[in-house]
Amino acid sequence: METTPPRGRPAAPPLLQVDSVTLAFGGVRALSGVSFEVQPGSITAVIGPNGAGKTSLFNTISGFYRPTGGSIRFRGREITRLPPPERARLGLARSFQNIALFRGMTVLDNIKLGRHAHLKTNVFEALAYWGRARREEAELRRDIEERIIDFLEIDHIRHAPVAALPYGLQKRVEMARALAMQPEILMLDEPVAGMNREETEDMARFILDVRAEWGATVLMVEHDMGMVMDLSDHVVVLNFGQVIAQGTPAVVQADPEVGRAYLGSGDVQSLRAKLQAAARQGVAA
Numbered sequence: 001m002e003t004t005p006p007r008g009r010p011a012a013p014p015l016l017q018v019d020s021v022t023l024a025f026g027g028v029r030a031l032s033g034v035s036f037e038v039q040p041g042s043i044t045a046v047i048g049p050n051g052a053g054k055t056s057l058f059n060t061i062s063g064f065y066r067p068t069g070g071s072i073r074f075r076g077r078e079i080t081r082l083p084p085p086e087r088a089r090l091g092l093a094r095s096f097q098n099i100a101l102f103r104g105m106t107v108l109d110n111i112k113l114g115r116h117a118h119l120k121t122n123v124f125e126a127l128a129y130w131g132r133a134r135r136e137e138a139e140l141r142r143d144i145e146e147r148i149i150d151f152l153e154i155d156h157i158r159h160a161p162v163a164a165l166p167y168g169l170q171k172r173v174e175m176a177r178a179l180a181m182q183p184e185i186l187m188l189d190e191p192v193a194g195m196n197r198e199e200t201e202d203m204a205r206f207i208l209d210v211r212a213e214w215g216a217t218v219l220m221v222e223h224d225m226g227m228v229m230d231l232s233d234h235v236v237v238l239n240f241g242q243v244i245a246q247g248t249p250a251v252v253q254a255d256p257e258v259g260r261a262y263l264g265s266g267d268v269q270s271l272r273a274k275l276q277a278a279a280r281q282g283v284a285a
């Protein structure tokens with residue numbers, strides 16, 4: 001199995017290291033010895049057929065599940081036992097497969113809530129922030145909120161209740177809330193699931209821009225094979241809770257075990273189409 005640094009970038013110390021992670025639910029082994037690394041500045045995608053363990057892996061990395069074995073390190077620091085808010089404070093922010101916004105609240109209030117991962121909870125720390133420093137922090141916060149709203153082109157809906165928005169925009173607001181945590185790693189759980197082609201293309205552009213303009217590293221779970229292959233530097237393929245292949249999109253697409261894992265699933269058509277397009281480009285080059 002080949003691992004590769006992101007395209008056009010020299011190898012750097014990994015930002016996230018998932019090492020031999022195992023997770024069991026009673027008798028069900030959702031993850032078995034899963035290992036991979038996320039390089040800084042990369043877009044890394046986790047793919048796999050239904051039930052492969054992608055969500056379990058995301059929940060383990062963000063701290064919602066405790067692994068039965070193995071370790072997770074972020075910037076070299078062991079975070080395996082840290083609760084989710086601590087991980088968020090360190091720089092891991094995530095969105096959810098089924099949107100987890102406060103639906104009765106406005107877009108802006110949802111984004112503001114994202115900042116809470118950074119708010120001081122200790123009374124003495126809070127007092128230390130009283131006065132000027134606090135005002136400066138509030139201004140900085142407003143600046144960040146405005147930059148996010150501008151960046152994700154959601155100014156026109158800032159005061160709209162989330163429940164009234166179409167699905168594609170709700171997904172964008174979820175991304176905005178995660179960005180408000182100013183994460184080093186933005187974890188996106190199926191960012192384009194349920195979106196039409198135009199919404200998918202918009203989201204793909206935002207993901208690329210998140211890296212370019214916000215300097216965030218992206219780790220995503222996604223079923224849309226076209227988007228994964230176009231955007232990712234590194235792809236990790238799970239099947240039955242195990243990593244069966246990883247590497248660049250080209251390496252993964254050429255792996256026969258990946259094709260076999262997708263046989264019988266609806267995703268195989270898009271994977272095949274992608275393979276054929278890549279082959280045609282090879283001939284044209």
Ligand SMILES: Nc1ncnc2c1ncn2[C@@H]1O[C@H](COP(=O)(O)OP(=O)(O)OP(=O)(O)O)[C@@H](O)[C@H]1O
Pocket residue numbers: 025028029030048049050051052053054055056057
């Ligand atoms: N809370 C849970 N309790 C028991 N079993 C679970 C739980 N969550 C997941 N599993 C099992 O773990 C395995 C992996 O599921 P998981 O949802 O992580 O896969 P997935 O790749 O995200 O699937 P999908 O693409 O359908 O979202 C499956 O066999 C699933 O039934």
